[in-house]
Every structure is written in structure tokens, then in C-alpha cells.
Amino acid sequence: MKFKQKILMISLIPLLLSACIIGYNIIQLTALKSSTEEIVDALVKVEELNSAAKSLQKSLSAYSLNISESNKNDIDSDLSNMKSLHDSLSPSVTNKEQQVISQQLFHKYEEIFTETNKALSAQNIAEIKRQSLRTKGMQNDVIELKRSITSEYLMMQEDLQTKINGIISISIILVAFLLIGSILATFFFTNRIVHPIKQITKNAEEIAKGNLAVRLASVTTRDEIAALQNSFEQMTVNLRDVITHVSDSSNQVAASAEELMASADETMKGTELISSSIQLVSDGADQQTFMSDESARSAEESSNAVTQIAKQANAVMELSVSTNEKTKQGAEFVQETVSQMQSISTSVDETDKALIILNDRSKEIVHVLKLITDIAEQTNLLALNAAIEAARAGEAGKGFAVVADEVRKLSEQTRNSVSSISGIASEIELDTEKTVASINDVKERVNAGLEIARHTEETFHDILVSVELVKEQVSNITKVSNDINDQMVQVSTHAQEMSNVAKITADSSNSVAAASEEQLASMEEVTAAAVSLANLAEELQQRISKFTV
Template sequence: MSVTLRTRLLVNAAVTMICFAAVIGFTIVNMMKIQASNEDEVEALLSVQAAKAELNTLKESITSYSYTLADAQKESVRTYMKNSSDRLNALQKTMTDPAGKAAYEKLAKKYETWQTEAAAALNTKSPAEATRTAARINGLLNDIYMLNLESRSRYEQMQKQTADQIQFIVYSAAVLTIVLLAVTVLSSVRLTKKIAGPIRLMAENARQIAGGNLAVEKLDYKGKDELKELNDSFGIMTEQLRTLIKAIGEVGREVETFAEGLTKENQTLTEMTEQVSVSTEEMAKGSQTISEDLQHAVLFIEKMDEHAKANAERSKQTTASSEDTISAVAAGRSALAETKQAIDKSNETSKEISKAADLFIKHAAGISMMAQTVSDIAGQTNLLSLNAAIEAARAGEAGKGFAVVAEEIRKLADGSAKATAQIFDMVKQIEGGITSITGAVTTGVALGDRQQELMEKTSESFAHIEQKAAHIKAELSHLDGQIRESKQLGEQVLQHAESISAVVQETAAGSEEISASALEQLSSFKNMTQSVNALRSLTERLNDQVRRFTL
């Protein structure tokens, strides 16, 4: 009898423990499967985002190459093309479902075609072809987008299935636990029917314990049979159950406290991740804008460098012209000095001519006086010839010869009078001409003096011009040095701008990768929050079950 009872109890306990172990094993196995499936889907999403970021970086690199057509930029494009190929190869390993494989095959074929065309476009060094090649990446990005939608859809479906599986596991564990408890109670009740007296009391205690009352008193059984062992074992079991319930209650409270803290930390991390995602997106956009501005700035700096070269050449020409101007000013001053000497000699000559004209006027006046004397003599001679003619007429035949002489004398007097009149006219004309010459000479002397004053002012102006030209030459030399220095600084700025452009492009690519990782991390945090909430719900239910027991 005792053996049978002991065997039944052992079998009952063993079956119960095995069932509980099976429930726990069932829960653990299913949770590990869920975790493995989630890791595969997360890896697929990360691979899609990485491929998208790599293609965006490749597009930006080709766009930059279309602006510069530099060999270094072309090598950078080829490096990004290789990286993109590696990313797509890595993406293939994560595509396990038929739809994902089909989408990947479509993307791979397009990329192979594009890669061939891109290599040809790079060899042509045509900005239009480079821009067209960069635009064709949008088609690849569209396929990446569709692949991302497919992965996200699959991931969301997996999350839904995971939630359903977790719910199924929870309900199954609860049902199995309740069933096991019910089986244990029924087995105990069945055993009590076969045992009289103390067994009924122990059964009563067992019913109270099953009802949650663990504060039952131990049965005072004096026997030494299996009932004694049963009673002692029942008492020990009650105490252990009480200890187990206490431990479960403490563990439940600790789990609840831990879940609350984990929920708060998860919320904080979620907010921080959202802020990081927004910041990285803004930083990526800002980096892209800066990169484009830097590309334009590089073009402007190159144009400035060309203008600086032209200005330097013009500055040299202007400096040479200023030297020619100084030489011309010196030659002008020398010519002015010679002109001044010639004007001085001309003024002296004009003054001598004026003096000679005055002297000539005096001589002309003397000639006029002499001509007047000759005119007076001719008048007297004419009177004398007239008187002689009268006397010859009185003398008759004897005076005819004298009359002829008197007539000749009269003719000579008339000729002298006419010659004297002509002399008077000539003297007047000479006096008029001398007066004109004297006026002209006086005017020439005044003009010479004025020219001399103007020449002195002109000489002073040439000296001032020579001084200013020398100052302009010095300033142009200084300006030429400044232009050369500005040209060197412009070349340094161009080098730094190109370096900054490359760094900004790398920063933009890194920001996009960080943004994608942050979004995936945010999704993981949300999933973790859901899991923690489910854990808290289970903990509350466990605490409710523990509170049913009276210790």
C-alpha cells in the first residue's frame, strides 16, 4: 500500500515536473526562434539602407565629377562604384524569400547595365554624360526603395507574427500551467479517497493550499508508516511552496521594478535616437548643400585665379607703360627747355627788330625832310625857269636859246617835283609798314613773354606729372606684388576648398548611414518597448496569481 502510494506520488510529481519543464522548454525554444527570425530581418533592412546610402554617395560623387572632370574625382567615383557593388553582393545574402530575390535580381541587372554605361561615360569626360549617368542612379534608388518597402513589409509581418507567437506562447504556458495544477489537484483528491482519517485531513489541507491558503497547520500524525512520511512530506512541501511563492512574489516585484526602469530608459533612448535621427538628417542635408556650394566656390575661385593672372599681366604692362610715361615726361621737359631757349632768343631778336624799326623810322623821317628840301628847290627852280622864260621872251631872238634852257630847267623841276611826290608816297608807305612791323614786333614780344610764362607753368606741370608718374609706378609695383600674393593665396584657398569639399561629401555619406542606423535602432527600441510592456503584463498576472496565496 505504502509502496503504491509512494510510487503514485513520485509518478505524479515526476510527470508534473516534466510537464513544467516541457512548458519552459517550449517557451524558450519558441523565443529563440523568434529572436533568430528578427535578427535576419533586421540584417536585411540594414543591408538595404547601407546599399541606399552607398548609391546616394556614388550619385553625389558623379555629380561632383560632372562639375570638375578631375582625374582624382574620377578615381573616387570608381572607388564608390566598387563599394556599391560590394554592398549589393552583401545585400544578396540577406534576401531569402522569393519576392526579395526577384526584386534583387531586377536591381542587379539594372546595376550591371548602368555600371557598363557609367564606365563608358567616365572615359568620355563629358559633363553631360556624367550628369545623365548620375540621374540614372535614381532608377536604381527606386528599386532600392521598392526592395526596402518589401523588406519593411516582411519585417512588419514578422513582427505581427512574433506578437501572435508570443501571445500564443503566453496563453499556452498559462493554460498548461492551469491544466497541470488541475491535474495535480485531481490526483491529490483521488488519493485522499483511498486513505481514511488523516488522509482526509491532509486532503482538506491540500484543498486549502490549492485554494491559496498556505497557512494550514501541519497534521499531528503519530504513526510511522507512509502516512507519516506523507504527512511530513506534505508539511515540507507546504513550507517549500510557501517559500516558493514568497520567492516568486519577490522575483515578480523585482521584475516589475526592472521592467519599469527599463521602460523609462527605453523611452529616454527612443527620444534621444529620434533626436539623433533628425539631427543627422539635417546634417546630411546641410552637408549636401555645403558640398554643392563648395563646388560652385571652387569654380569661382578658379575664375578668380584666371582673373588674377590676367591682372598680374596687365599690372606688368601698366608698370612698363608708367616707365615709358616717365621717359616721355623727361623728354618733354628737355624739349620745353629747348623751346624756352628758342623763345628767349626770339624775344631778343624781336626787341632788336623793334629797335632797328625805330631807327629806320628816324631815317625815313630824314629822307622825308630831304625830299621836302628837294621839292622846295624844285619849286624855286620852276619859278626861276618861269622868270627865265619871261626874260627870254622879252629878249626876242637873242633869248631863244635861253628860253630852251629855261624850258629844260622847268621840265627838270617838274620831274624833280614828281620824283619828290613819289618819294613822299614811298616814305609814307615805309612809315606805315614800319609801324605795322613795330606793332607786330611788340605783339610778338608780348606773346613771347606770355609763352615764356606758359612754358614755365608747363615745365612745372611736367615736373608734377613726372613726380606723380613715379608715384604711380611705385604703387603699380606694390600692386603687382599684392596681386601675385593674392594669386598664391587664391591657389591655397582653392586647395583647401577642394579638401573641405571631399571631407563634406564623406561627412554627408556618414550622416546618411548614421541616420539609417538610428532609424533602425529606433524601430528596435519600439519593439523592445512592446516586449517590455508584454513582460510587465505577464509580471502583473503572475503577481495576481501570487496574491491569491495566503502565507
């Protein structure tokens, strides 16, 4: 799983779970509201039916006192109103007791309707009064129906309260699990991200101190951090090989320099011997011939020694070239490491942006919760207005006042639940900000590792410069050795001529002495070059001694 995918998973899962919890609460509250509205509507219709029955009684009484067309129209209107109210109430009557009461009420209504129409047609005042009294029976049935529906409403309210408590309990439990799970998941994934980076930083600091013997812990992930650690481990192995080869090469250069100085000393001794032989030439031809043979032999040995020096210088040159290539490879690996560190820095920046987006989403959730709170407050205000209107209605509005009070309590509970969820959303926002701070710390550590890798690249550049200097000095040594070899061939030729022609040798002694002095000066130059090569080898050893392989 990629680094960016881990961060997105940490961010999106808590948001999705929070949205599910909020959706669950909204669905449950909507269902409870629907069931409450049905029974409240039934109570309102029963109250209207009771008012219509009372109005019918008043209209009948008024007609019995004053027979008029307007009073008759009032009676017809009240009878029609009761019929329509009863028809609209019938679908809301659910249990058997209420259905029986409703049938009794309708039966009484039909009788009153029939008898009243007959009495109105005959203008029978006595019958009108009797029917007015019979409306009391309808009112009793309405009151009984109201009592049954109110009892059902109270039972529903108890069940509603139980369901609301259950919703609140489930919400609290789910939110607690969500909070704990989010914290644990954030801690787990953050530790999985930060721990390898800290380990890489620690190892980079050790390498910067010169300790190349560090060993990296194995990584089982397949993200960018694992790629960085694998590249870092490969760089360490290659760097260790380069330092080992450079150390071996510098040791060989030092040994070759010592051998070169020894050969130069031997050559100088041979040259001094040739000078002594030239001084003895004037003492006699025999002695001159003997010394000429000795000079030829010494010249041959010197020539062999110079040839050996040239071969060793060539070997040192090859080692210098190999060391140069290894150093360049090490520099390339360091450059790859710098590139990988820069890639990690880019990934961390993208993660930082994703967390900022998550923080914005958390703020949007808080805004939605505020909107729900506003709706709950408006519902509470509507319930308060309904209670006031019910109080104005007097006895007829008591049942509706109870309903309004329950609606107000429900809105307050909704507001409290939303407040709790809002607090949790704020905690999620705070955790997101902490994660952003942790990512910023990771960015600082990645930048520190990048700086260390760049310092290592500079160190390799210094090593490369030193190797180039060694290569140049060895090239000079090779050139000087070839010059010495040519001179030794000339010395050998002169010695042979001195052995064959003694007289010519005596005449040429001054020339040979001059050549010996030139050879001695050349050997001093060889000795100085050998000392310089030894010093360079020692300096290279000091540079690589700070690395622990």
C-alpha cells in the first residue's frame, strides 16, 4: 500500500463511520416523528369532533328557543361537519376498543340525524329538545374515544422514550468505538510511517560520522519508505565496498612508494660506486678494466631496479584508475539517495495537503451539525407556540399541550445528541491537526536526512579529487622511471666501451663522471617523488580512517 493511500484511509474511514452514525440517527428520528404525527392528528380530530358535538347541542337548543332558518342551517352544518370529521377519523382508529366506540358514536349520530331531520320538518320543538339532550351521549362517546386514544398515545410516548434512549445509547457506544478505533488506527499507522524514517535518519547520522558497519532492519511494506530504505541499504553496501577498495589501494600505493625509495637508494649507491671507479681509472688500466666491469654490472642491476619501479608505478596507476571509478560509482549512489529523499519529501507534502482537506471536511460536518441544532431549536419553538395555543384553547387543548410538550422534549434530546456528536467531530478535527504536526516533524527529519546525504556527496567529491592527485603523481613517477631507465642504458653502454678500450676509458673518465653526477641528481628526484607519493598515500589513509567498514 502506497504512503498516500495509507493517509487517505486513516482520514476517510472515521468520516464515513461518522456519516453512517448521523444517517442512522436521522432515519430513526424521522420514523419516530412520523408515528407521533399520526396519533397527534387523531387526537386533534377527536377534539374537533367533540367541539362539533357541543356546537350541534347549542344549535338544537337555539332552534328550540327560536325557530328560524338560520338556526336550522346551523344544525344542518353541524350535522354535516360531524359526518365529515367522523369519516376522516375512522382510518386513524386502530385497535378494537376504539373501533367499537367509533361505531357506537356513528350509530348515535345516524339516529340523531334521522330524528332531527324529521323534527325539523315537523317543527317538533319537544323532539328537538330531546335530540339536543341525546347529543350528550355522543359527547360521552367522543370523550371515551379521546380517553382511549390518549391512553394509546401515552403508551406510545413511553415506547418512544425507550426507543429514543436506545438510539442515544447506541449512538454513544458507536461514537465511543469510533473514537477509540480512530485513535488506535491513527497511532498504529503513524507509528508504521514514522518508525522506518527515524531508523533511516539514525543510520544516515551514523554514516555521516563514518560508521559504515550499520545494519538496517528489514521492511515488510511496499511503499515509498521501503523503496527509500532499500536504496539506502544498497548505497551503504556500495559505499562500504568503495572505501574498502580505496583503503587497499592506498596501502598498495604506500608499499610501492617504499619500494621505489629503496630502489632509488640502491641506484644512488651504484652511481657513487661508478664515481669511485672513475677516480681509480687513473691508477692503472687493469684496475680501470676491473672497475668498468663492476660499473657495467651495477648499471645492469640499476636498470633492472628502475624497470621494476616502472612496472610497480603502472600497477599503482591501474589501481588509481579503479579507485577513481569506484569513487564515481559511490558518488552516483549518493546522488540517487538524494533523489529518493527528495521524492519522499514530495510524498510527505502531498500527505500534508490530504490532511488539510480532511480538516476542511471535519469543519463541514460541524457546520451540518449546527444546521441540525438550528432545526431542533426551531422545532422546540414551534412546540412552545403550540403549547401556548393549546393553553388558549382551555380544556379542549390540554391533550394537544401534552403532545407539544413531548415534541419539545424530543427536540431538546435531539439538540443534546447533536451537541455530543459535534464534540466528537471537534476531537476528530483536533486529532487531524496533531497528525498534521506529526507529518511536519517527518518533513523536518526527511530534510535532515537529505542534508546528510548531500554532505556525504561532498565527501565523495573530496575523495575523488584526492584520487585524481594520486593518479597524477603516479603518472609522474612512471615518466621519471622511464627517463632513469634510458639513462641507465647509456651508463651500461659506456661501461662496456670502457672495458674494451682502456685508453678510451681513461680519456672519457671526465665524461662518465659528469654522467654519474646527472644520474645522482635524477635519483634524488626519484627519491623526492617517492616521498611525495608516500605522503599522498598517508593522507588518503587518514581521510578514509574515519570510516568504519
